[in-house]
Amino acid sequence: MNAIILDTETHDLKGLPIEIAYVPFQLVNGEAAIFADQAFDEYYSINTKITYGAMAIHHILESDIANKPFYTTFKLPGDVQYIIGHNVDYDIEAITKCGVNTKSIKAICTLALARKVWPHEAHNISALTYMLLEGSDIARKKLRSAHNAKQDVLLTGFILKSIIRALNIQTIEELYRASEDARIPTIINFGKYKGTEIKFLPPDYKRWLTNQPDIDPYLRKALEK
Template sequence: MTAYIFDSETTGLNDPHLIEAAWLQLESISSLAVTADFLQRYKPGKPIELSALATSHILDEELAGFHPHTDFNLPIDVEYLIGHNVDYDWRVIGEPDVKRICTRALSSKLWPDADSHTQSAMIYLHYRAEATGLLRNAHAALDDVKNCRLLLVKILDQLAAERGPAGTRNVHISGKAERAAALQPGHRRVHLGYWPQPDCRRYCGEHQRSEGLFEGGHRQKALLPTSTRVPVYGR
């Protein structure tokens, strides 16, 4: 099983084109150890919207010499794509035939009393002392995937606390903010249990429910490593 944490920066919300892509390849969802990373910018086929400029700070003129956005492809071994509101990024890159795991849906389910479930808000919730440093380059794609990995650590921890210690597995996490950003591993043991399928209209803010359900249907275990079961969307 090959999982990648993925994030994109785009031209905006209206027929978005890719302008920056980043991913981290994970050794496994159970360990979260990073085996490779990727960052690349692309030239879009349309102007970047002002709202996107204000978010990513990537200017059209900076992209003139890059390959066109249509040249991007995920690695051929991707089975699972992990991201915060992952279906948005998945659609931007052409809806490839991969399963998706949404950290925003999981965050909304696990911490329903939080007033915001953006990735930055979740980093402040779980890494308050380090958050300012971790989020200094928020909305830069590579920084976002690194922070998504840190959030995934907390998701695994929370599921472990709620589902009990049986079948615990090692998970590599970071210590201080600088090491966290550099993805230097530490160790923690976690366990994932069964979890109901989230409704993306409620938890992700999507206008439509994701295509597909769990592998095997509602409350059936997803095709993840032993003792690792989370909501997975497939085509």
């Protein structure tokens, strides 16, 4: 199984992982499969306190992670080539802090793909679940445990299946390429030209942005088109 859907909960914004969950995923000839019976979900201890702001989001308490494995003990399955997540860069950054080498991993972002497929909807996991289930009681029941990492990977998988159908994607590599394309922005979202389509930015401003050392690689691709 070379692909997983991954989610992490952290002790603070961009903090250390205190819960990591993943579920194996397969996409062959347009048929997506999520292996919920093989889901992994574990709490991890850290060497600092969970912030109250983080607790308010995921409701993980200090007592939940007491005596749990230290976060640096987390390892990915050895055959993983693709990691799928909603705002996947956040989760990859979190497991990198565990000492996991993610340099060869191909990241697939369901957030970017959802923005492409449903440009006029809200794009967080809860809103997309309500949209796909038409605001039903079933959606509300599914979301009772939202921001639990295991529940979030299963909900992400549910959203992902709809994305795959909408884009008629056949293979995991095709899904990766669609994600890479979806992550290239079309509108600048900061600075004096915020809200402007990138293709309409003044050439001198585009050159200046391209030369910035910390520029987002996907923004660079958009500027160089």
